[in-house]
Amino acid sequence: MSDGTLPVSAATSPARPMSLSPRARQAVILVALAAIWEIYARWLGNSLLLPTFFETLTALWTATLNGELPDRTLASLSVLLSGYAIGIVLAAAITALAVLNRWGESLLSLLTSMFNPLPAIALLPIALLWFGIGASSVIFVIVHAVLWPLALACHAGFRAVPPTLRMAGRNIGLSGPSYVFALLVPAALPSILSGLRLGWAFAWRTLIAAEMVFGASARSGGLGWFIFTNRAQLETANVFAGLLAVILIGLAVEIFVFATLTRLTVQRWGMEG
Amino acid sequence: MPAEGRAPAAPAKAALDVDRVSLRYATEAGIVTAVEDVSFTVRTGERLVLLGPSGCGKSTLLRAVGGFLKPASGEIRLGGAPVAAPGPDRMVVFQEFDQLLPWRTVSGNIAFALRRARGLSRAEAREVALDWAGRVGLGKFADAFPHTLSGGMKQRVAIARAFAVQPAILLMDEPFAALDALSRRRMQDELLGLCEETGATCLVVTHAIDEALHVGTRTLVMSPHPGRIAAEYDVPEVARRRGTPQFAALEAEIQARLFGGPRAAAEEVVDV
Numbered sequence: 001m002s003d004g005t006l007p008v009s010a011a012t013s014p015a016r017p018m019s020l021s022p023r024a025r026q027a028v029i030l031v032a033l034a035a036i037w038e039i040y041a042r043w044l045g046n047s048l049l050l051p052t053f054f055e056t057l058t059a060l061w062t063a064t065l066n067g068e069l070p071d072r073t074l075a076s077l078s079v080l081l082s083g084y085a086i087g088i089v090l091a092a093a094i095t096a097l098a099v100l101n102r103w104g105e106s107l108l109s110l111l112t113s114m115f116n117p118l119p120a121i122a123l124l125p126i127a128l129l130w131f132g133i134g135a136s137s138v139i140f141v142i143v144h145a146v147l148w149p150l151a152l153a154c155h156a157g158f159r160a161v162p163p164t165l166r167m168a169g170r171n172i173g174l175s176g177p178s179y180v181f182a183l184l185v186p187a188a189l190p191s192i193l194s195g196l197r198l199g200w201a202f203a204w205r206t207l208i209a210a211e212m213v214f215g216a217s218a219r220s221g222g223l224g225w226f227i228f229t230n231r232a233q234l235e236t237a238n239v240f241a242g243l244l245a246v247i248l249i250g251l252a253v254e255i256f257v258f259a260t261l262t263r264l265t266v267q268r269w270g271m272e273g
Numbered sequence: 274m275p276a277e278g279r280a281p282a283a284p285a286k287a288a289l290d291v292d293r294v295s296l297r298y299a300t301e302a303g304i305v306t307a308v309e310d311v312s313f314t315v316r317t318g319e320r321l322v323l324l325g326p327s328g329c330g331k332s333t334l335l336r337a338v339g340g341f342l343k344p345a346s347g348e349i350r351l352g353g354a355p356v357a358a359p360g361p362d363r364m365v366v367f368q369e370f371d372q373l374l375p376w377r378t379v380s381g382n383i384a385f386a387l388r389r390a391r392g393l394s395r396a397e398a399r400e401v402a403l404d405w406a407g408r409v410g411l412g413k414f415a416d417a418f419p420h421t422l423s424g425g426m427k428q429r430v431a432i433a434r435a436f437a438v439q440p441a442i443l444l445m446d447e448p449f450a451a452l453d454a455l456s457r458r459r460m461q462d463e464l465l466g467l468c469e470e471t472g473a474t475c476l477v478v479t480h481a482i483d484e485a486l487h488v489g490t491r492t493l494v495m496s497p498h499p500g501r502i503a504a505e506y507d508v509p510e511v512a513r514r515r516g517t518p519q520f521a522a523l524e525a526e527i528q529a530r531l532f533g534g535p536r537a538a539a540e541e542v543v544d545v
């Protein structure tokens with residue numbers, strides 16, 4: 001696999017001497033990075049600072065088998081999904097307001113320009129004040145992480161629907177809700193999907209960050225808490241295992257949910273910007 | 274087969290009345306009058322062409338007939354009733370290729386229009402849609418998505434969708450203007466075939482004299498700034514056929530009228 005630069009293959013396809021698919025190239029890079037990590041960590045020889053790749057994998061495996069990591073992941077995901085869902089509903093409502101009404105549009109652009117540059121995690125102190133330590137505070141912060149970028153993306157998507165397509169829709173008798181759901185929403189789907197993607201990434205980051213701030217409710221703590229407590233106990237391999245789990249879950253959602261959704265919809269319809 | 278084999282109606286009943294209509298746009302620079310005091314009638318079974326240079330208000334006028342734009346003054350009546358909003362009794366074929374729903378296939382686009390506009394069931398709509406896809410030569414592409422089609426094929430779908438809905442009048446805004454000359458000629462002939470087969474009433478907008486003569490039964494020449502009707506030509510059957518002396522004579526006459534002097538017949542008179 002690695003030495004694909006044979007003169008034979010170069011002769012048959014002179015334009016692309018290394019004809020690997022993008023996925024295969026990424027896999028090669030991934031293996032190389034793991035190897036560099038392993039070699040450097042062994043050379044360093046200090047697993048308190050940097051555990052080797054295999055130590056991390058072992059820690060990941062152990063924490064998975066003893067049920068701790070799955071429990072932490074579930075705790076994180078349930079909070080994340082609640083916040084994400086509420087964020088989507090609110091984004092839909094505020095976008096609807098903005099589409100229907102000029103005041104709603106001004107409200108949306110004002111609120112997004114105010115809250116979008118503000119890292120959602122900065123609202124955590126206020127959330128703690130209002131909701132106390134617990135899932136509600138984290139959910140509040142996640143909602144903020146999702147709501148503004150998603151509402152912004154949806155609104156931009158609706159506004160970008162070509163006038164001819166709008167007229168064609170009204171021409172065949174679409175109006176009111178049917179106009180929105182049978183025309184505007186599918187036409188804006190590329191933007192909506194990228195907003196959902198962005199919202200998911202923001203929510204995930206915000207969640208992990210928020211969980212690290214929490215000290216007390218260790219029993220129901222999520223992945224962030226897992227990472228934080230293991231650092232306090234100098235279980236560095238577990239810290240890395242937790243980070244790896246965060247990355248793997250992010251990748252899995254990207255590949256299995258968003259990439260699939262994109263392939264089945266906007267890619268199939270030739271609507272990718 | 275849809276039952277629409279109406280012969281061109283014998284009594285010249287008015288399908289569409291445009292009655293002293295003025296159309297204006299409010300822009301940042303002020304009010305722009307795009308069309309001023311225009312009146313005409315489209316009779317049932319007739320194909321009326323609005324011919325004029327770019328910017329003389331043809332699209333604006335067609336949009337008003339479609340119900341997308343309210344007249345500043347005057348009235349537009351369809352079968353005697355004032356036009357208030359867009360509706361499938363006036364199906365529009367636009368010039369732009371993005372008038373199809375990208376998330377529906379060729380037959381899906383036609384079928385969706387049939388379900389919305391004529392209230393057909395899913396199965397009926399699909400059957401009629403497949404029939405129409407075949408009639409515009411896209412039988413093999415019935416399940417293709419619009420982005421896989423050429424510009425000409427997309428316009429065929431839009432035309433099939435408009436015909437399938439069986440509107441009281443078909444409105445076409447330079448449907449072939451963005452096509453190459455060869456496709457344009459072929460599509461004009463195909464459109465003519467469909468019109469004669471169905472006896473459809475049409476209002477067609479174009480900036481090409483030869484297209485106006487070939488496709489229409491009557492031509493109104495418009496002048497710009499603001500858009501007004503400058504002249505009217507009845508186009509007899511023989512003058513609609515390319516290559517006849519009558520065709521050439523009428524083309525030269527309209528050319529002279531538009532430019533104030535005779536010139537060799539060109540494919541298109543007015544380019545943007």
Ligand SMILES: Nc1ncnc2c1ncn2[C@@H]1O[C@H](COP(=O)(O)OP(=O)(O)O)[C@@H](O)[C@H]1O
Binds near residue numbers: 300305307329330
């Ligand atoms: N949406 C609009 N806003 C303001 N002015 C417009 C708009 N659309 C068209 N116009 C103006 O109206 C006039 C007629 O335009 P249009 O109907 O598109 O002409 P045509 O279709 O004959 O080329 C032009 O002067 C154009 O600048």
Ligand SMILES: [Mg+2]
Binds near residue numbers: 446447
């Ligand atoms: Mg135009």
